[in-house]
Amino acid sequence: MSRFRDRTDDFKDAVRHTAISSGYNESKLAAIMASFIIHKPRQMTPFTKSALKTLESIGALDQFMSKHRKDYVDVHRTTEQERDSIEHEVTAFIKVCKDQIDVLNNSINDEEASSKGWLGIKDTSNADTIAHKHGVVLILSEKLHSVTAQFDQLRAIRFQDAINRAIPRRKLKRVVNSNTLDTSKPINLELGETNELQHEPLRVQQELLDDETRALQVELTSLLDAVQETETKMVEMSALNHLMSTHVLQQAQQIEHLYDQAVEATKNVELGNKELSQAIQRNSSSRTFLLLFLFVLTFSIMFLDWYN
Structure with a gap:
């Protein structure tokens, strides 16, 4: 019985010698061998990069809201300017995320438009990819809508706190006015009963009280105006x-509808392919039957001619 010899090492040496003679050095050979073992990572498409960037932006927005939730809601932690700054940053975040989603949606629409041929016939080979992209945009829109809904709740809490703070101030203003009217009557009575020597100091005290009352009324009025202005801005x-979140939700519903249409179109294409394959099979079988019939007919005519 003959023995077999392993010539793998000889083959490797021959390949290495041939590669070196062809101009490859050791570093190039090592790089080629490493490429066979460790494959390069697959490059992502621009759509995938944009989608991941949008997802990271939405996640950063959610983290920012979670971090500053107490600062935005609690009145004693931050000032009005700081809360306005937080609200401005969140609004800018939402606008950026919405713009990124719009860019993704426009890229899908452009891809759908480019998939049509010069006769207006759609290329069905890319239907699954487009449907997948619609699903990605739908998921991103739903995530952004959930984050905006949370921010609407925080804003409603702040708005309610502002209203609750404004109502006691209005009551305080009414109480101050009533106390001023009540205290003015005894002062006037005392002024009528005192003599001329005490008349001048009491009048000075009354003027001081009136000045303090007016200053307090002006301060309360300015505070009330500031609260009303803040309330108006918050309502706006x-x-x-809310309008932005409504548009985002409508866009998500439209994308979901388009996704359903894309899935339905894919199913129709699959059914059409099955029908075409069945038609091809029927055509081939009918062609075979026709050839067989012509052959039998020709043979029959030749046999009848020979027989006659």
Whole structure:
């Protein structure tokens, strides 16, 4: 019985010698061998990069809201300017994320438009990819809508706190006015009963009290105006944010509808392919039957001619 010899090492040496003679050095050979073992990572498409970037932006927005939730809601932790700054940053975040989603949606629409041929016939080979991209955009829109809904809740809490703080101030203003009217009557009575020597100091005290009352009224009025202005701004911002979230939700519903249409179109294409394959099979079988019939007919005519 003959023995077999392993010539793998000889083959490797021959390949290495041939590669070196062809101009490859040791570093190039090592790089080629490493490429066979460790494959290069697959490059992501621009759509995938943009989608991942949008997802990271939404995640950063969620983390920012979670970090500053107490600062935004609690009145004693931050000032109005700081809360306005937080609200401005969140609004800018939401706008950036929405713009990124719009860019992704526009890229899908452009891809759908480019998939049509010059006769208006769609290329069905890319339907699954487009449907997948619609699903990605839908998921991103839903995530952004959930984050904006959380921010709407925080804004509603801040708005309610501002209203609760404004109502006691209005009551305080009414109480101060009533106390001023009540205290003015005894002062006037005392002024009528005192003599001329005490008349001048009491009038000075009354003027001081009136000045303090007016200053307090002016301060309360300015505070009330500031609260009303803040309430108006918050209502406007809440309306704008609600409008934006509504548009995002409508866009998500439209994308979901497009995704369903894409899935249905894919199913129709599969059914069409099955029908075409069945038609091809029927055509081939009918062709075979026709050839067989012509052959039998020709043979029959030749046999009848020979027989006659």
